[in-house]
């Protein structure tokens with residue numbers, strides 16, 4: 216049975232800067248998302264968008280002050296949260312959504328975007344859900360083979376975890392003690408299917424990792440500090456060459472599967488509870504203030520900095536041109 220990762224976290228163990236970095240990253244992720252939704256509604260972005268609002272804590276907590284630029288991440292279709300935490304410039308992400316050459320793909324990204332930024336270890340997204348679980352075995356094996364201490368962190372949903380690629384991935388990672396941290400973003404739903412309808416494990420998705428000899432934990436993914444500590448232990452284990460760890464991060468999405476989904480399959484009381492009582496930003500802000508780490512004014516200044524950065528990023532992405540026909544031949548090798 217997976218262990219519930221629960222321990223009292225002490226903010227005094229962290230520098231003020233680190234604590235404010237967690238806060239500002241979560242705010243940046245949320246504002247990015249809210250503004251992207253506005254751009255979709257204004258008709259400036261077409262295609263599908265899967266909002267990550269409500270799950271900022273698990274991305275900020277796992278990545279900030281845990282991963283280096285040369286560590287790899289594989290994100291899923293709800294993964295702007297992770298790309299932002301890994302430091303991909305916001306203008307490049309907006310550029311991918313707008314299809315302009317500012318994007319990481321220099322104009323190929325519109326639709327469901329597949330951004331990549333190898334300079335920050337963001338190696339791209341696989342098209343079918345769960346296929347990143349196979350590719351991450353390759354990146355982790357490459358680090359091990361080259362004798363580096365780089366870690367691969369792979370994010371996937373509960374729906375992806377119901378597919379077979381997870382099991383092949385866990386088998387090879389367990390056998391070769393690969394430096395992988397598996398982070399299952401369990402938001403309870405795969406489109407409209409509840410996790411209880413799609414998994415044979417009775418208690419936790421993390422229980423599956425047990426069979427492959429992989430340490431596994433269930434963590435409150437909306438507690439940014441707890442998520443940070445659980446991932447830190449896993450990353451350190453992987454860097455020491457002791458192999459993979461599986462973290463099931465519990466969270467909930469505030470919006471439907473994609474923008475336009477009426478989201479009428481979720482009990483409104485349950486959704487209300489997650490929004491009002493388990494919002495990662497709201498709760499963390501209250502904790503920072505209660506424990507006297509900073510003042511309301513300091514947090515307001517951080518929010519304003521984010522607003523300025525986002526406005527500049529949108530402008531840069533929007534001002535860039537669409538790609539010319541020559542773009543078709545870039546990166547074409549055969």
Ligand SMILES: Cc1ncc(C[n+]2csc(CCOP(=O)(O)OP(=O)(O)O)c2C)c(N)n1
Pocket residue numbers: 265292293342343344371372373374375376400402404405406472
């Ligand atoms: C192999 C495959 N089947 C179906 C789809 C369509 N699809 C896209 S996202 C999704 C649900 C994914 O759910 P989950 O992994 O829990 O992630 P969440 O959307 O909840 O973040 C499905 C079925 C797909 N992309 N690939």
